[in-house]
Amino acid sequence: MSQREANGPDAVLASTGEAQGQDSGVSALRARIAARQPLGRSVQAALERLIESGALPPGARLNEVALAAQLGVSRGPVREAARALEKDGLVTVILNRGAFVRSLGMEEAAQIYELNAVLFGHAAALLAERLKGRRDGPEAATLRATVARMDHAVEQGALEAFFTDNALFHQQIVGLCGNQPLQAVYLEHTRKLLLLRRRSFDAAGNMRVANAEHHRLLASILAGKAEPARRHAEAHTRAGRARYLAAIAQGNAAAETTDTPHEQHNGKETPCC
Amino acid sequence: MSQREANGPDAVLASTGEAQGQDSGVSALRARIAARQPLGRSVQAALERLIESGALPPGARLNEVALAAQLGVSRGPVREAARALEKDGLVTVILNRGAFVRSLGMEEAAQIYELNAVLFGHAAALLAERLKGRRDGPEAATLRATVARMDHAVEQGALEAFFTDNALFHQQIVGLCGNQPLQAVYLEHTRKLLLLRRRSFDAAGNMRVANAEHHRLLASILAGKAEPARRHAEAHTRAGRARYLAAIAQGNAAAETTDTPHEQHNGKETPCC
DNA sequence: CCCATGCAGGCTGTAAACAATAAACACCGC
DNA sequence: GCGGTGTTTATTGTTTACAGCCTGCATGGG
Numbered sequence: 001m002s003q004r005e006a007n008g009p010d011a012v013l014a015s016t017g018e019a020q021g022q023d024s025g026v027s028a029l030r031a032r033i034a035a036r037q038p039l040g041r042s043v044q045a046a047l048e049r050l051i052e053s054g055a056l057p058p059g060a061r062l063n064e065v066a067l068a069a070q071l072g073v074s075r076g077p078v079r080e081a082a083r084a085l086e087k088d089g090l091v092t093v094i095l096n097r098g099a100f101v102r103s104l105g106m107e108e109a110a111q112i113y114e115l116n117a118v119l120f121g122h123a124a125a126l127l128a129e130r131l132k133g134r135r136d137g138p139e140a141a142t143l144r145a146t147v148a149r150m151d152h153a154v155e156q157g158a159l160e161a162f163f164t165d166n167a168l169f170h171q172q173i174v175g176l177c178g179n180q181p182l183q184a185v186y187l188e189h190t191r192k193l194l195l196l197r198r199r200s201f202d203a204a205g206n207m208r209v210a211n212a213e214h215h216r217l218l219a220s221i222l223a224g225k226a227e228p229a230r231r232h233a234e235a236h237t238r239a240g241r242a243r244y245l246a247a248i249a250q251g252n253a254a255a256e257t258t259d260t261p262h263e264q265h266n267g268k269e270t271p272c273c
Numbered sequence: 274m275s276q277r278e279a280n281g282p283d284a285v286l287a288s289t290g291e292a293q294g295q296d297s298g299v300s301a302l303r304a305r306i307a308a309r310q311p312l313g314r315s316v317q318a319a320l321e322r323l324i325e326s327g328a329l330p331p332g333a334r335l336n337e338v339a340l341a342a343q344l345g346v347s348r349g350p351v352r353e354a355a356r357a358l359e360k361d362g363l364v365t366v367i368l369n370r371g372a373f374v375r376s377l378g379m380e381e382a383a384q385i386y387e388l389n390a391v392l393f394g395h396a397a398a399l400l401a402e403r404l405k406g407r408r409d410g411p412e413a414a415t416l417r418a419t420v421a422r423m424d425h426a427v428e429q430g431a432l433e434a435f436f437t438d439n440a441l442f443h444q445q446i447v448g449l450c451g452n453q454p455l456q457a458v459y460l461e462h463t464r465k466l467l468l469l470r471r472r473s474f475d476a477a478g479n480m481r482v483a484n485a486e487h488h489r490l491l492a493s494i495l496a497g498k499a500e501p502a503r504r505h506a507e508a509h510t511r512a513g514r515a516r517y518l519a520a521i522a523q524g525n526a527a528a529e530t531t532d533t534p535h536e537q538h539n540g541k542e543t544p545c546c
Numbered sequence: 547c548c549c550a551t552g553c554a555g556g557c558t559g560t561a562a563a564c565a566a567t568a569a570a571c572a573c574c575g576c
Numbered sequence: 577g578c579g580g581t582g583t584t585t586a587t588t589g590t591t592t593a594c595a596g597c598c599t600g601c602a603t604g605g606g
Contacts, residue, residue: 038368038589040356064558074591075558076349083313083353087360095311096558096597111452118395118455179384182391185458311559337588347561352588369567369588 039073040080046071047081051090051101052195058103062091089192104196106248112189113241117234119186120170123177124217124233125226130178132224139176140222146172147211147218154211162207167194169214173221173233197244206243213239312346313353319344320354324363324374325468331376335364362465377469379521385462386514390507392459393443396450397490397506398499403451405497412449413495419445420484420491427484435480440467442487446494446506470517479516486512 047067050056068078082099085091093099104112131140146169153162170190174183213236220229320340323329341351355372358364366372377385404413419442426435443463447456486509493502 036368040589061557063556065556076590076592079558080353080356083356084360087357095309097599098558108453112454114452115455115458118391122391179387180381181385181462182388185388189454313559334587338586348588349560349562370569371588 038080039077040084043067043071043073043077044081044084047085048090048195052198054198056101058101058196060101061097062099062101064098088188090195102196104193106245109193109197109244110241112193113237113244116186116189116193117237117241119182119189120174120237121230121234123174123179123182123186124221125230126177126179127173128221128224128226128229130176131221135222135224143169143172143176143218143221147214150211150214154207157207159207162211166210166214197248209239210236311353312350313357316340316344316346316350317354317357320358321363321468325471327471329374331374331469333374334370335372335374337371361461363468375469377466379518382466382470382517383514385466386510386517389459389462389466390510390514392455392462393447393510394503394507396447396452396455396459397494398503399450399452400446401494401497401499401502403449404494408495408497416442416445416449416491416494420487423484423487427480430480432480435484439483439487470521482512483509 047056047062056062062078062082064075064078064082068075071078082091082093086093086099089102091099091101131137134140146165150162150165150169152158153165167190171187174186177183213232217229217232217236220232320329320335329335335351335355337348337351337355341348344351355364355366359366359372362375364372364374404410407413419438423435423438423442425431426438440463444460447459450456486505490502490505490509493505
């Protein structure tokens, strides 16, 4: 059980496009240099991918030894990653029991949406104020381009593309508003929603509606009208919450498990491996 | 260098009132049972105390082996605590260099105040809505009692007491507003401000002003007027920011180091031990 | 037939050892 | 004297090993 197969059969940690060299030592070294970050960080990213993909469903326990073996590292970095995920609210860790993937109750999801609405609204207001008299500056151009891409995606019904740019649009607004802590909090909670509710809704109709909301929001921002921008941003986020709640209300009862750390509703063990 | 002196000469980890038993094994066991939490958590609390007390000033490096020896634990829990502090924004960790106590630039402190203003304002609005028609419920009584204690403290010029209840008042409002993620974010950032700006301002005059603001805020909340409550809460937080900035502007240039991880402005090594 | 007790296994919490990096210092050529 | 270079040393990143806890199962008593 030593350090054989440092790059295991399924190299989950291969995030940078480093193709597997034939030899062990040199390629591993290059990978480390390219990564330029502690292993724990890479492990955290890997675990987040596992959670997002559903390989680690809500309620599953993060078995340290199994994950360490799977990722080709030792338990230390895995523990570190687990604690980081706990701080991010993705898992809950219980003394001597381990870390369990959280499941977002409808209640908490709604509260996070509410928080995000306030943050996003304030970001929009700040940005509107900031962009006064700069309707044609580079920031405005960036925002316009993103919305234009979304228009294109809506026309073609390209859901995946729309989603990418949708997330980007929100990130650009909070990123350009100038308040870094606000941005960090907003992104953290948006990420939490994204990872724990596995893309439940997203009908094509919603895409059209959301796009219209984007247009109204951007217009207010570019007009330099802070309070209307805030209102539109809050309304947009709350509309997203409504879409989410409506989606899980009809049929998709997946996200309805409480966040208590029960091992798993079905009798199966953790299906992560 | 083995595990001798598990409770070292300066037992920084003795947080629960467990008086030092004469023997080693039994008392240590009881302490662990009483604590009922991983060591890393205790170490984090100890480090926060060291930061708050100034034993670990901004810019200081957290030497893992030294701290581990001082606290009577091994490096693992110390590392864990350091990463947790990083997530909380109290330290920055650089690869292969270690963790450094952050120093809050005036810029970032102002942004945190801004964020807190929005969060606190929204909490006040939510609470006002929530307490409609319950002016005499237990929550209202709790808030009134806290404000009454602060009135008393103002009369007597009891700064310490005022501060305790001031923090409590803010916590009660965000705690009773019903949005748990919002509460968590607000408390986290308030804590960050408290630990990294070492109580710079707080003249007696400010105490009177702040207390008057509390009264106005509480009146709006108990009247069930959400928007006025929000405005008063935001104004109160922004006034706090103004008091802070004014205080560091005149004389107290302590918090003016940038948050770049320079070893220390003076040539001395980390004065933590 | 149901429930308490004892035992075994797996897993986490913690500690100590090993490897690798980066800063500090001395040395050398110029 | 001065800049560059090799070496040394302290410190972090990672791994491995050990101890304690929790869980699940089997067994025996009610």
